Amino acid sequence: MNANTVQPQRKAVVLLSGGLDSMLAAKVIQDQGIHVEGINFYTGFCVEGHTHAIRKQDQNKNKRNNALWVAETLGIKLHIIDIVEEYKDIVYNPKHGYGANLNPCLDCKVFMVGKAKEWMDENGFDFIVTGEVMGQRPKSQRKHTFPIIARESGAEDRLLRPLCAKLMMPSLPEREGWVDREKLHDFSGRSRSPQIALARALGIEEWAQPAGGCCFLTDENYSAKLADLWQFRGEKRYELDDIMLLKVGRHLRPRPHFKLIISREEGEGLFMEGYRYMFAHMQTASHMGAFALIDGKLEEGDLELAAQILGRYSKAEPGEALTVEVGGLPGGVSKLVTVPAFGPQDMQPEWQV
Amino acid sequence: MAHYELDARRLLCPMPVIRTQNRIKELEAGDTLDVIATDPGVKADIPAWCRVHGHSVEAIRDLPERREIVVTVRVAG
Ligand code: SF4
Numbered sequence: 001m002n003a004n005t006v007q008p009q010r011k012a013v014v015l016l017s018g019g020l021d022s023m024l025a026a027k028v029i030q031d032q033g034i035h036v037e038g039i040n041f042y043t044g045f046c047v048e049g050h051t052h053a054i055r056k057q058d059q060n061k062n063k064r065n066n067a068l069w070v071a072e073t074l075g076i077k078l079h080i081i082d083i084v085e086e087y088k089d090i091v092y093n094p095k096h097g098y099g100a101n102l103n104p105c106l107d108c109k110v111f112m113v114g115k116a117k118e119w120m121d122e123n124g125f126d127f128i129v130t131g132e133v134m135g136q137r138p139k140s141q142r143k144h145t146f147p148i149i150a151r152e153s154g155a156e157d158r159l160l161r162p163l164c165a166k167l168m169m170p171s172l173p174e175r176e177g178w179v180d181r182e183k184l185h186d187f188s189g190r191s192r193s194p195q196i197a198l199a200r201a202l203g204i205e206e207w208a209q210p211a212g213g214c215c216f217l218t219d220e221n222y223s224a225k226l227a228d229l230w231q232f233r234g235e236k237r238y239e240l241d242d243i244m245l246l247k248v249g250r251h252l253r254p255r256p257h258f259k260l261i262i263s264r265e266e267g268e269g270l271f272m273e274g275y276r277y278m279f280a281h282m283q284t285a286s287h288m289g290a291f292a293l294i295d296g297k298l299e300e301g302d303l304e305l306a307a308q309i310l311g312r313y314s315k316a317e318p319g320e321a322l323t324v325e326v327g328g329l330p331g332g333v334s335k336l337v338t339v340p341a342f343g344p345q346d347m348q349p350e351w352q353v
Numbered sequence: 354m355a356h357y358e359l360d361a362r363r364l365l366c367p368m369p370v371i372r373t374q375n376r377i378k379e380l381e382a383g384d385t386l387d388v389i390a391t392d393p394g395v396k397a398d399i400p401a402w403c404r405v406h407g408h409s410v411e412a413i414r415d416l417p418e419r420r421e422i423v424v425t426v427r428v429a430g
Contacts, residue, residue, distance in 0.1 A: 042368070046367075064398075064401065065398045069401065075405075077405050079374070080371050082368070274363055
């Protein structure tokens, strides 16, 4: 090579989740003089960012978006991409199946790295970086799944995993000398100590520790609610509003053809009121109590049953007359219903979704 | 320099940020954009997004009677 040739500065796009691993991966590559920008995908199931506004008790908690916070801490740009629509196919029909719950992790990784590849090509970047660690997650981060992600996403050897690169064949950025393989890592397994030690060595003192992984699909209760939604719709289908509502309230299905979503506190009630235009809804009128959305079709006697159940979550004593205001019925009809409130003993455990 | 509005009401974060990001791509340096939102998360997230991209937040106004928040962003040059 001509000694006078000026090497272009190489550019990497990092899949930033907001957690420590991708933060470290970005920093390791950034410290090698590579221009780094972050990309973050919004699937609708992400734990980050959306629940904080709902529950009143959470409103004083830290409201930051962790991926943005990481980008700011590292001094890099972050591009947040809405993949809600395209992602549905991954959730409905994961080629590689689900994990312990309805989490299609391997297909999800393939899809996200594939989207990052598209972004890389469109924006003139050279390679993709992820914070994956070999053997860290049961399904998507095993040794034999790594080549699947690289191949099926189309990223091939432009995919670099700085935290475990030394356990793998050198990728293109290593072979071309864009990054120094010696300064990459060989982390494997579920222990977090190597990452924590690296964070300290890189001067990173603070990071987010999202409980329960990157998305609600890994959550057992959430997955049960999604499975219930599909079962009673008779098909695997959801809209963004559906999956938002699965994150709030108590979900009770007293009859196969309708479900109640009952607010547990004021913040949830206010959030759910925003859905009044989509669903029939109820609010206790004679007593202090909760707000509920009714998802499904009501048959004879269902409205009274729903009102009685709402009574269980009001200040009415069991059996006491309770008046409930119902709105958004077919034809925009509203009405008042008076029923004896249910007590805890009237509630059937199988109603719980 | 022109002024624009973006309706991000009833969207939860990060959707208002994504809409802001996508709208700003279409604007010129110096333009201003009022993002009208209902998720209080925008008060933290839009300024953070602006900081990493070099845009500036000119004002954040709470309109409690309408349960709305207006964030005014000026597009970087
Ligand atoms: S936990 Fe969710 S976001 Fe993370 S890889 Fe699995 S499906 Fe994708």
